Amino acid sequence: MPRVKKIVPKVLLALPVPVLVVILWSQGVKYGWTLPFDIRLARVPSPTTVMRRIADLAFGGYFDDPYSTMLWKHTYASLVRVFSGFGLAALIGVPLGVLMGRSKIASAMLEPTINLIRPIPVTAWVPLTLIMIGIGDRSTIFLVFLAALFPIILNTVTAVEQVPERLLEAAAMLGTSKGKALWKVVFPAALPGIIGGLRVAVGLAWALLVVGEMTGITVGLGAMITEAKNVSKTDLIVAGMFIIGILGFLSDRLIVWIVKLVAHGRPILPTAK
Secondary structure (H helix, E strand, O other): OHHHHHHHHHHHHHOHHHHHHHHHHHHHHHHOOEEHHHEEHHHOOOHHHHHHHHHHHHHOOOOOOOOOOOHHHHHHHHHHHHHHHHHHHHHHHHHHHHHHHHOHHHHHHHHHHHHHHOOOOHHHHHHHHHHHOOOOHHHHHHHHHHHHHHHHHHHHHHHHHOOOHHHHHHHHHOOOOHHHHHHHHHHHHHHHHHHHHHHHHHHHHHHHHHHHOOOOOOOOHHHHHHHHHHOOOHHHHHHHHHHHHHHHHHHHHHHHHHHHHHOOOOOOOHHHO
């Protein structure tokens, strides 16, 4: 019950903004509002139409077209690609960031190269990726991996560098070896920053998924949005965007939940309470 009492006020606080957005969206479509940047809401499907499309994607019964009941197939394919690329980025990025944060030599060797590659947009990698890897899951996973890798590395490096030296000195006085201190002192102390990097990275992973699935793939949420664009189904485009947003939100919550589980309930992240 105490946990429920904490959750309910947060839910109530979070509801007004999306409700207001939906109301304004509905009115804007109805009356044909034109927003800054010449955004014409008359060309956008209404919230009701989008909800019907989502229901049809999941269960059918509304439009009965080739997209009906295909949500689960597209979602599964996209989830596999996102978490394959993100997982690989985390497995490489976190240890590399810890190494760079603790070793000046490693930092001096790796930082220039990372900062040289990092500004290159992932979209610029698409043509080269198609040439090197070809069309398919591996190219999409590689692009997601690139998008997620650098936020993880940079946040981990910063977090590790900010660990107070007095913690390591205290651990050394208690007879803790450097290897154990890295795991028992540095990593836990740097965990909030590391998790921040992971949360940014998983958001970027979903954002770049659409780009990765535009490379000739036929199954996936990004591929569905691309096909919808080609046949001018705006309701399907918006439905796909909405679904990706929900999955991105749930992915972020999953990371927070895993951290709380690993931390045995310690308040590591203020936003994860």
